[in-house]
Amino acid sequence: MKTSRQCPKCQSRKLWVVHKVEQPRPEGWGTNPLHVTSQYVLTGNTDVVSAATALVNAGFFEAWICAVCGFTEWYARDANNALAQLAAHPSPRVQYIDGETSGTPYR
Numbered sequence: 001m002k003t004s005r006q007c008p009k010c011q012s013r014k015l016w017v018v019h020k021v022e023q024p025r026p027e028g029w030g031t032n033p034l035h036v037t038s039q040y041v042l043t044g045n046t047d048v049v050s051a052a053t054a055l056v057n058a059g060f061f062e063a064w065i066c067a068v069c070g071f072t073e074w075y076a077r078d079a080n081n082a083l084a085q086l087a088a089h090p091s092p093r094v095q096y097i098d099g100e101t102s103g104t105p106y107r
């Protein structure tokens, strides 16, 4: 839909583009981006005055929405660095899969 500028379900060309999906802040006025994921990680700090954990927010979402049928495509933006950090955690809840072929391009 993003590249064709046409809904793949109903063929409509009437589309909404939400460049950054946001949600209301639970604590009050304002909005926050809807992050791809948010997880606490250990910082390695052991002294009492330093935080033992830190919150990692991975990127945000862009959404392309068909104005006729509502079909939606989601795109994760600005998330790769934070996701790589979370995937490197000893017990990760994020996994990276590289399905591209490796080795020499010629056989």
Ligand SMILES: [Zn+2]
Residues within 6 Å of the ligand: 007, 008, 009, 010, 011, 012, 066, 067, 068, 069, 070, 071
């Ligand atoms: Zn549609």
